[in-house]
Amino acid sequence: MRGKLGFHPYLALIVAAAQFVIGKGASWGQRYTRAPLDPYAYGLLLVGPVAIVLHRRFPLLTTIAALAACDLFLIGGYPYGPSFVSLAVLLFQLVLHGRRLIGWSMAGATVVSFIGYGWAIGQRDLFHSVWIFTAVTLLMVVAELVRTVRERRAERERIAEEEARRQASEERLTMAQELHDVLAHNISLIHVQASTALHLIDTNPEQARTALATIKTASKEVLGEMRSVLNVLREGAPRSPTAGLDRLDELIERSGMRVSIERVGCRPLPPQVERAAYRIVQESLTNAARHAPGSEVSVRLEYGLRELAIQVNDTGAATVPVLSESGSGNGIPGMRERASALGGTLVAGPAGAGFQVQARLPLPEESQ
Incomplete structure (x- = not known):
């Protein structure tokens, strides 16, 4: 149990570092179309890693907080990419830990949120909506496959x-x-x-x-x-x-x-x-x-x-x-x-x- 609990701070640090690195690259690559990162943007990027640390105790609240931070990051006009990492990790963790109903519900909320943001900024083509739906669904399917493999391995170990x-x-x-x-x-x-x-x-x-x-x-x-x-x-x-x-x-x-x-x-x-x-x-x-x-x-x-x-x-x-x-x-x-x-x-x-x-x-x- 100590190993499982101790893994979350390290995962949070990795995700935080990844978001900052991706954010820097995305900010330079999208410098003509999106707003540059500022302290407020960095604060929003920190919400996801903090949610990962607290995720085991508050699975639903932390996922909602990460989704809200992701939406605020997009609404603020900041670059696409870095804010998605924490949310994807949290959705994946929900499925792996057996909270599949919450996971799929939050995945649906994520799809609605992202499509709604796209419509709000004028991206109303069908391809964009299908792409969002497919990406989120693929993430959840991969999480389900990993969960199945882990459960089968655990069952084999139990039988052994x-x-x-x-x-x-x-x-x-x-x-x-x-x-x-x-x-x-x-x-x-x-x-x-x-x-x-x-x-x-x-x-x-x-x-x-x-x-x-x-x-x-x-x-x-x-x-x-x-x-x-x-x-x-x-x-x-x-x-x-x-x-x-x-x-x-x-x-x-x-x-x-x-x-x-x-x-x-x-x-x-x-x-x-x-x-x-x-x-x-x-x-x-x-x-x-x-x-x-x-x-x-x-x-x-x-x-x-x-x-x-x-x-x-x-x-x-x-x-x-x-x-x-x-x-x-x-x-x-x-x-x-x-x-x-x-x-x-x-x-x-x-x-x-x-x-x-x-x-x-x-x-x-x-x-x-």
């Missing part, structure tokens, strides 16, 4: 800003989902291993030591993954999390469970599919560790032409689930949301004595 805000909101949602998955998996793993260590610390110290080592690894991993996810929010950082299917072996090793993995085919996948597939497998292992400790888990990835099929099965709990009543209950809905966001499907439910998760993620044509 809304799109940027939407993308930022989607990225924040993705970050929240990533943090949920990272924390849910690793904290559940830590909880399971801690419970195992406490249970075996007296009877089987070696196995308890193994569980504690897994806790150490998992806690380090959760800090690393959280740092990776949060780095996405930093300026200049990658705009997508780094989790992918190339880290499945590392994920399985950290889980401390008996997991077998089968891959049918192999092909490059879009980053969003890689990330969703990794998180689905991760959440499935988390659920198995929470609800079916001691079970055997199988992971199958089938790379098709049009979709990636994921299947995770566990054989059911071999020991009492230590976390069967724990958790937020968002695991399966979160996996389903990930699949749906890509246009895929996810089905999860009991399968024999265990549990099964099946997901199908479509692959876009450009990844084929």
Whole structure:
């Protein structure tokens, strides 16, 4: 707003200088037909620049004042030209600032005023009247075109800003989902291993030591993954999390469970599919560790032409689930949301004595 308000004094100075320069030239060029400039004429030429300074606050009054000063300048017999500049600028500004009714009304008053002056001094030919009407109309049409261009540019900028805000909101949602998955998996793993260590610390110290080592690894991993996810929010950082299917072996090793993995085919996948597939497998292992400790888990990835099929099965709990009543209950809905966001499907439910998760993620044509 400061820039817009501060522009008017500079514009007024430019217009004042232009009117004085044009006035000097016009006075010399019309020295035999029009009166020379005097202090009264210079005073009239200053009315327009002062009106430009006050125009934003008093649009109608300042335009009327500029038109009146222009008429008095012409009636005084002074040269044609310099007094038109301020009035043209004010009419242009009226349209640009959205005061189109006032602008066109004052343009009509200007046409009537100038034609009336011409008739008063004997210039009553049709060509003169048409020329005045055409000149003023052309000025207003150009102002309308400029206003339209500015409004369209502002609309494009507004749409771009809304799109940027939407993308930022989607990225924040993705970050929240990533943090949920990272924390849910690793904290559940830590909880399971801690419970195992406490249970075996007296009877089987070696196995308890193994569980504690897994806790150490998992806690380090959760800090690393959280740092990776949060780095996405930093300026200049990658705009997508780094989790992918190339880290499945590392994920399985950290889980401390008996997991077998089968891959049918192999092909490059879009980053969003890689990330969703990794998180689905991760959440499935988390659920198995929470609800079916001691079970055997199988992971199958089938790379098709049009979709990636994921299947995770566990054989059911071999020991009492230590976390069967724990958790937020968002695991399966979160996996389903990930699949749906890509246009895929996810089905999860009991399968024999265990549990099964099946997901199908479509692959876009450009990844084929």
